[in-house]
């Protein structure tokens with residue numbers, strides 16, 4: 001079997017490039033390398049003329065076939081129908097859904113062109129795996145051209161109930177094109193139920209157990225919660241903190257060794273960034289003893305800035321952060337930092353490990369891999385606490401996080417307080433449960449499980465069996481905690497220090513200073529709290 005992956009964006013590796021650990025792209029690349037294969041999609045660039053034919057470039061066992069779009073196609077297919085109609089609709093935001101017929105026509109035309117260019121590259125034993133909402137009708141276009149191979153689809157974002165999806169003009173045509181797939185993979189059971197609901201209510205298809213049945217095909221609909229490279233990310237976090245790279249040093253510099261609450265999201269309205277900033281402001285107002293002691297670092301790399309709703313969010317987040325900082329900040333303390341740029345995975349892993357609270361509060365999200373990365377990056381001896389939106393797919397698996405309703409600013413503010421005050425034993429208990437779940441369903445499990453079901457190696461009846469919880473990283477007590485996160489140093493210096501640490505650590509983890517500090521009055525004028533890591 002050869003694997004053919006199709007996704008909206010494809011990044012062709014530069015010659016000799018070392019691929020950063022983690023991420024969906026890395027997982028797909030390793031599945032492609034294992035089976036040998038082809039990765040097909042948009043280059044992310046535009047060209048004056050539409051591509052007539054395509055010549056794959058080979059890197060090791062993987063061939064990459066990428067096409068440029070014309071500017072008109074980028075506008076209609078990518079920005080227009082995919083990101084102004086489907087994206088808000090799939091995230092239950094009918095009010096933001098902007099449907100234009102020319103955009104829909106452009107979307108269908110690009111899918112047709114993808115199919116036309118892909119067909120000559122296909123071989124009879126290929127298994128085709130199509131990703132994401134940009135490419136919903138692609139299998140139907142391939143079938144129209146005579147392709148009989150197994151074709152699977154994975155939907156990375158939420159799928160709304162039929163009532164919501166049905167509001168989209170041409171919704172029946174679009175959803176019925178999904179019956180051209182052999183397997184439809186969704187992030188959660190709820191999403192799987194919603195698409196089955198849509199297929200049975202909006203089309204002539206009927207349901208038979210786990211299948212959607214038409215005259216042509218039986219399509220299996222199944223939830224496969226996507227994961228991350230948990231072990232790889234954990235190692236990245238340890239080495240990032242040990243190496244004390246510049247960004248990580250900086251969090252103990254300008255943030256003054258204060259406690260850190262972290263949010264990391266693309267600048268997207270589905271992520272609830274503005275609501276999160278408001279919740280952090282409310283937390284500081286309701287619990288003034290924390291002022292001066294804790295800061296929120298929101299990393300928000302800009303995304304889809306040509307879409308007006310994203311440009312508006314950019315403006316709004318600056319406005320809210322500025323207002324809250326002006327109202328609550330002090331001459332030596334800025335409560336909120338919003339940084340609108342992307343950081344390396346290594347820097348992010350270090351930030352997560354350094355943060356006492358991971359704030360993952362999307363208004364709606366397919367899975368949310370930041371929630372999993374935050375947990376994977378924690379120090380097992382002194383883990384931080386994850387505050388997680390109940391509307392993120394990850395909440396279905398990660399019930400030991402503090403689960404919140406992101407629309408309830410008060411509830412999120414109180415969860416921040418609960419997280420910051422949580423005793424170490426309770427943090428460890430929650431961390432261990434979370435870690436064992438995400439490690440058991442990591443990205444390698446997700447990829448192989450999906451492909452095993454698509455190729456029929458796992459029968460449909462047992463397709464939703466989940467693996468048992470995985471082992472959690474070994475804890476070594478406070479001494480190990482210090483040793484694991486300490487910057488790398490010369491052996492002689494390390495051994496001199498070790499004896500000092502042993503003396504210091506023999507007192508064990510001391511929660512008392514943190515609690516005392518949190519209870520002190522007028523904390524804005526108090527010196528910086530010692531950082532626990």
Ligand code: F6P
Pocket residue numbers: 009132156157303304
């Ligand atoms: O989560 C859906 C998704 O389309 C991903 O596939 C993609 O990496 C991400 O959103 C960012 O989207 P874009 O390619 O529009 O920047």
